Amino acid sequence: MRKMLAAAVSRMLSDITPKPATSRVLVASCDYSNDATFEIKKCDLYRLEDGPPVTAMLTREDGLRYYRVMQTIRQMELKADQLYKQKFIRGFCHLCDGQEACYVGLEAGINPSDHIITSYRAHGLCYTRGLSVQSILAELTGRRSGCAKGKGGSMHMYTKNFYGGNGIVGAQGQISEAYNMAALWNLPCIFICENNRYGMGTSVERAAASTEYYKRGNFLPGLRVDGMDVLCVREATKFAADYCRSGKGPILMELQTYRYHGHSMSDPGVSYRTREEIQNVRSKSDPIMLLRDKMVNNKLASVEELKGIDVEVRQAIDEAAQFATTDPEPSLEDLGQHIYSSNPPFEIRGANQWIKFKSVS
Known part of the structure; x- marks a missing residue:
């Protein structure tokens, strides 16, 4: 009996003794699509017989990259807003949240060796051109590790093949002279109007007899593009770049977009437009939301995966902000x-x- 009891206890102990970790393997798999093709809004054309395609393919890899970059720009601008209110950032500061698809789509449609010059509201372009969030926020706070050594601030950031921003937007006399010179010399130049619907505190409808800015080049061909759809911006940029590289001369693109913040930090942005208007754009046309929905609905990514990217981005932005507020001033x-x-x-x-x-x- 004792032998039988001992044998039973031995079996019981062997059943509850933990097995080596290598004896159990958990395999998780996700059934993602590699790519998907989407219909995109047709561009309005001026002095062009053909325009960009009305469909665009998005790979899972590109979609995840676009999403991460757009979310990084969004969170970086929200952090800049916070740092300005905490008085770590002084002077002028123009935020570009809401316009992320313009910068990501533009960069996706050109080559790193191409050159970009822009006006202010340029933080998004700074990032897509290769500057780190840390160097951008450090520049905003006026620190030594900023991309311009803390001496340029929001309006004057530079990196390789990126010359700007600058404090002056396209004043009409100067831009007309630039159009003329580019056409006269047949220069491979893409002129871009980021039409975010407001010039400081005045809507385009109140300021311009004609709001068809893609026709303002007169003798230049033009495109009017949905600037809230990263794929539409990418395809239009590719078309414009190919047009220029083929020796046909300059071309003009109007990107119809929207800024969520006011013109600058001194502008609350709600005295000349309603909060309902801003919320309507956020709920129906937000560029990050549009890309997320495309990816999830077509099995390019899961909601959980994209939420994981959101968490990683916010953590990285917080770390960059911590550095930007403690790095020494010049x-x-x-x-x-x-x-x-x-x-x-x-x-x-x-x-x-x-x-x-x-x-x-």
Whole structure:
């Protein structure tokens, strides 16, 4: 009896003894599609017989990348808003949340070796051109590790093949001269109007007798593009780039988009438009929402996967903001540096005639 009891206890113990970790394997699989084809809004054409395609293919890989970049720009701008209100950011600051599809679609339609120059509201382009969130936020807070050494701020950021932003938008006389020169010399130049429906605090309908900005080039061909759809912007940009590269000269693109924030941080953005208008755009035309719905409905990604990207992006933005508020500011001696690109060091007068700084390239 004792032997039988001992044998039974031995079997019981063997049943409850944990097995080695390698003895159990959990396999999880997700049935994702590799790509999907979507109908996109037809572009309005001016002085063109043919335009961009009305369908666009999106791979799972590209979709996930576009989503992450657009969400990064959105969260970076929301963080910049927070830092400005906490007075870490001073001076001018123009946020571009709502216009993310313009920047991601534009970058997806050109080559890294192509050149971009832009006006302010350029944080999104800074990121798609290769600047890190850390270097952008550090520039906004005026720190040494900023992309312009903390001396350019929101309006003056630069990186390889990116010259801007700049404080001046396309003033009509100057832009007309640029149109003329580009056409006269047959330059491979794409002129882009980001039509976010408001010029500072005035709607385009109140400011312009004709709101067909894609026709403003007069003798230049033009496209009017749905700037809230990243695929539409990508395909239109590819078309415009191919047009220029083929030797046909310049072309004009109007991207119809929308900004959620006011013109600048001093503008609440609700005195000349209603909160209902902004909410209507957010609920029906938000560029991130449109891409997410395309991907989920066509099995390019799951809701949980995209939520995971959201969490990762917010964490990265928080870490970049922490750095941007603790990195040292440039010293006074640094203010005279990097004025010229290839000169030997020379003395430059400071705020008064008794203060001298040394300028180095």
